[in-house]
Each structure stands twice: as structure tokens, then as C-alpha cells.
Amino acid sequence: MKKFLKSPWTISIGSTLLGFLLTVLYDFAKGKHVFSTIKAVFTTLYDWIVLSLNFQIRVWWILLALAVLVVIRCIILHNKQEQSDERPAFLDYTSDRFSKWKWSWEWNFSSLEQKWQVSNLHPHCPKCDTPMLSDKYESYFKCPRCKYDSGYENIEKSYEVEAVIIDNLDRRFRSGKSL
Numbered sequence: 048m049k050k051f052l053k054s055p056w057t058i059s060i061g062s063t064l065l066g067f068l069l070t071v072l073y074d075f076a077k078g079k080h081v082f083s084t085i086k087a088v089f090t091t092l093y094d095w096i097v098l099s100l101n102f103q104i105r106v107w108w109i110l111l112a113l114a115v116l117v118v119i120r121c122i123i124l125h126n127k128q129e130q131s132d133e134r135p136a137f138l139d140y141t142s143d144r145f146s147k148w149k150w151s152w153e154w155n156f157s158s159l160e161q162k163w164q165v166s167n168l169h170p171h172c173p174k175c176d177t178p179m180l181s182d183k184y185e186s187y188f189k190c191p192r193c194k195y196d197s198g199y200e201n202i203e204k205s206y207e208v209e210a211v212i213i214d215n216l217d218r219r220f221r222s223g224k225s226l
């Protein structure tokens with residue numbers, strides 16, 4: 048028997064078997080640990096859900112929450128109202144006489160560029176004040192009412208007039224004058 052135990056073959060097989068058994072035991076213990084953690088997590092989650100659903104809410108809590116929501120809503124609406132009341136003064140500047148004719152326009156706020164822009168800019172007939180029509184190149188203008196014809200010489204272009212409008216505002220802003 049002693050001879051058998053001392054045999055190199057027996058020692059080799061024995062240590063391999065022991066190593067295998069230890070690995071199986073370790074894995075089993077590890078697996079058990081992982082499963083117990085998962086189980087603990089689910090149990091806690093379940094307990095929490097049951098506790099939340101059974102939680103007793105007092106009526107005054109709901110009333111307080113509603114009151115807070117109403118106050119927040121009032122503050123937001125008040126701020127919006129104040130913002131809409133802050134209308135820039137230059138929005139009243141919608142017509143002027145330039146080198147040749149009177150021009151009128153509107154202001155549109157571009158949400159894309161986050162700035163006010165001149166729009167619907169057109170010259171008025173020097174004889175009857177009617178907005179004049181032009182070709183798409185603005186090479187001439189004509190009055191649809193009295194048939195005034197600008198001809199092709201000394202034409203004011205809308206992009207030039209727009210630049211002067213912006214410059215007028217810049218100059219007034221720099222000099223501190225209100226419109």
C-alpha cells in the first residue's frame with residue numbers, strides 16, 4: 048500500500064484529481080455567491096415596489112405639491128409676459144425717406160438666426176404713395192395706381208436701403224438717441 052501511494056503515477060494522478068475537485072468546489076461556491084447576489088437584488092427590488100405601492104400618502108402632501116406646481120406655473124407665465132412686453136423700440140421704425148423715395152418695411156424675428164430682420168421692404172410711389180412694383184432684379188419700379196415709371200436710371204435697390212436702415216439704427220444706438 049505504501050508503495051502504491053509513493054508511486055510517481057499515483058502522486059501525479061492524485062494531485063490532478065485534487066486540483067480538479069478544488070476547481071469544481073470553487074466554481075460551485077462562486078456560482079452560489081453570484082446566484083445569491085442576484086436573488087438578493089430581486090428581493091430588494093420586490094420589497095421596494097411593494098413598499099412603494101403600499102405607501103400611505105397624506106392628502107396635505109398632494110395639496111402642497113399642487114400648490115407648488117401652481118406657483119411655478121404662475122412664475123413661468125409672469126416671466127413670459129414680461130419678455131413679450133419688452134418690445135425693442137426700433138420695431139416702430141418701419142418707414143423712412145431715402146435718397147430717392149419713401150420706403151416701408153416690417154420687422155420679422157428669425158428664430159433660426161435669433162435676430163430681427165427687415166422684411167417686405169418696398170418703395171412708395173413719389174406721386175401717390177402707393178407701394179410700387181418691380182421686376183425681380185429691381186432694375187425699374189412702376190406704380191400700379193398712377194402708372195408712375197421710375198425708368199432705369201438712379202434706381203434705389205432694396206438691399207442698399209436695408210443696409211442704410213441697419214446703419215441708421217446703429218448710428219442712433221451709438222449716439223444714445225432713442226427712436
Ligand SMILES: [Zn+2]
Nearest residue numbers: 172175190193
Ligand atoms: Zn403712384
